[in-house]
Amino acid sequence: MRPKLNYRLGLPAAIAKKVEKTGQTRGAEKDTVYQNRVNRNSTVLIPISSWKADIILPEGGFENGYIVLANPEEYFSNHPPTPRRNLPTNLTLGENLLVLYETRYHWNHYPPSKYSWVAGNSRKPPLGGQYIARVPDTTSDNDCIERHGYVDKDTGGQGAGIRVYEYAxxxxxxxxxxxxxxxxxxxxxxxxxxxxxxxxxxxxxxxxxxxxxxxxxxxxxxxxxxxxxxxxxxxxxxxxxxxxxxxxxxxxxxxxxxxxxxxxxxxxxxxxxxxxxxxxxxxxxxxxxxxxxxxxxxxxxxxxxxxxxxxxxxxxxxxxxxxx
Incomplete structure (x- = not known):
């Protein structure tokens, strides 16, 4: 029986694997919010700065949706810490928006526990929470790594999604x-x-x-x-x-x-x-x-x-x- 036609047909094994991998994203470490080597049509993570700048969306939209990420200072006004009034009206926390913690300063000054938030665990709305954290350890005895949201197999593996520019x-x-x-x-x-x-x-x-x-x-x-x-x-x-x-x-x-x-x-x-x-x-x-x-x-x-x-x-x- 003749082999079924596909792009790998006849290619040496190592090269066939290389062509296959081109449909996947680059590698990502566990201390980032990105998924490691998944398909390029996976859920996309969009910085809120790009969203506010009216980022061009692909024709037909993203096949597996998107999540907009804002750091605490982009989400909160400082006095007192309440959601900013100028947040885009088409963004809703926990639906298509998550607050991303990446620094110790943000974690300490805007602790998610203060707002009774839980970490996100779904890539489709509702997102199952309001925030995601990837805060590194420091030299302080009281600090430790804070990794919350999309961290295990129950949430489909490490990371919330892919970099927006890697999408296809x-x-x-x-x-x-x-x-x-x-x-x-x-x-x-x-x-x-x-x-x-x-x-x-x-x-x-x-x-x-x-x-x-x-x-x-x-x-x-x-x-x-x-x-x-x-x-x-x-x-x-x-x-x-x-x-x-x-x-x-x-x-x-x-x-x-x-x-x-x-x-x-x-x-x-x-x-x-x-x-x-x-x-x-x-x-x-x-x-x-x-x-x-x-x-x-x-x-x-x-x-x-x-x-x-x-x-x-x-x-x-x-x-x-x-x-x-």
Whole structure:
């Protein structure tokens, strides 16, 4: 029986897993309010400052809803501590709004127990409480870590939701995975790697992915080249340095500097690369904006995207006399 068509078809196991992971958010520690590596269409956390600035919502809204977060000083007026009168009228505490505690000062000056609040435990309204806390320990003997709300399996795992700029709809997640698979099949050495893993008929698998991408409107080679994901020979390149990506770079771990080795490193030499950076209200995890880039190029671009990074690099080269 022929394998069912999906974006993983024919890909070496390590690369297939990498394509799968692109539909998930970045890692998050337990001392933050964010979920660790969950689907990009999960519940979104929106700072109240962004909400007040009329953040643009995605077409159709967020598939799994949203929660707006305000710190105590954004929620309360100081004299006396009562809810501010200028809070947006479309926000209701415990329904789509939670007060977020992240500092010892806020915890001590606006203690939730004073207002008979309980910690939130639901990602759908009603939220089951009025606040969430991630307050670190201090050197004081009387202080301890305060972690309340969305802390165990009963609430679906650590964290209340995902960063708003990481959001993508389920439809967009599927489309980008197919397009990234399309790009994988255009990396140097991918057919040889597939054969080494005894994957049957890799050329046929590649053709099927290309056909599917053509059907979905994901195979515009000119646009992929314009957006720095392919070169003029149709090869997958790093969006920053524009060097061809090798298939093995997607599967092999990055070399570690001597003396800085860690045993559990999972970072590969090439990884997911956002050509235009992720930012709130733009939702740049989308088709024709995702490529495969070198780990060190990704680190250089950080949250700037390609254009700002190139301008920064030009300044460095100019300041060092390498260009005029």
């Amino acid at each position: 709809s389920s439809k967009e997640i599927e489309a980008t995975r197919y397009q990234l698979s399309f790009l994988v099949w255009r990396t140097e050495g991918i057919l040889d790697m597939a054969r080494e893993e005894d994957i049957p008929n890799p050329e046929e698998c590649k053709a099927k992915i290309e056909d599917k991408c053509r059907e979905m409107g994901l195979d515009d080679l000119q646009l992929l080249e314009k957006n720095r994901m392919l070169d003029n020979k149709g090869r997958t390149v790093c969006p920053l340095c524009l060097k061809p990506i090798l298939a093995k770079e997607l599967a092999y771990r990055v070399e570690q500097a001597e003396g800085r080795n860690v045993p559990d490193l999972t970072v590969t030499t090439a990884n997911l690369f956002h050509v235009k950076e992720l930012k709130a209200g733009v939702y740049n995890h989308r088709r024709y904006n995702l490529g495969w880039g070198h780990h060190h190029c990704n680190a250089a671009a950080r949250d700037w995207g390609v254009q700002l990074t190139l301008e920064w690099m030009e300044d460095i080269l100019r300041n060092n006399g390498r260009i005029k």
